[in-house]
Amino acid sequence: GQNIDQPTEMTATEGAIVQINCTYQTSGFNGLFWYQQHAGEAPTFLSYNVLDGLEEKGRFSSFLSRSKGYSYLLLKELQMKDSASYLCAVMDSNYQLIWGAGTKLIIKP
């Protein structure tokens, strides 16, 4: 079966750095996406990785290792507004998105 694993919840301090991991087992691979979802709102796109390595976008970076079935989202200089759930999704060989359950990130002052 196809599976995406990410931690259920993480806590971090304002101004710090946090890394949210995502491991996957899917039928094929055509890219990995990270979305941010604030409570009661819709998911919004953060990043996309299809090749191994690090993609940096401001305070957010996303890393992919296809051989290990592993990705992480790195958030730097955490702000209170970063409190949200972070969803990892993998596109399989049929170009279908498989979603993880999301990681709820709590930022403390």
Next chain:
Amino acid sequence: NAGVTQTPKFRILKIGQSMTLQCTQDMNHNYMYWYRQDPGMGLKLIYYSVGAGITDKGEVPNGYNVSRSTTEDFPLRLELAAPSQTSVYFCASSQGADSGANVLTFGAGSRLTVL
């Protein structure tokens, strides 16, 4: 540019009732999707469409129907509502299915409760 608009935002249904969740997008996207999101679970695909007149089942289609008569609109019909359909529903659209073109734009969500 409104993006993806879905209505209603909230609805309470009685068991056995029917209703339609409306979804419209103004980005001229060919691909549209309906997902449901339950606590502690990943988004589950109900139905999707690759263009006007074409629809296909996703992972959890039972109890739902869709139509796609225009590029803009993709309504989701719930027939004979059941408590198991209590969920938050998201409509989404994208330019295409191929990898990087598949960045989804989501509507604000519809919270449905079946009692």
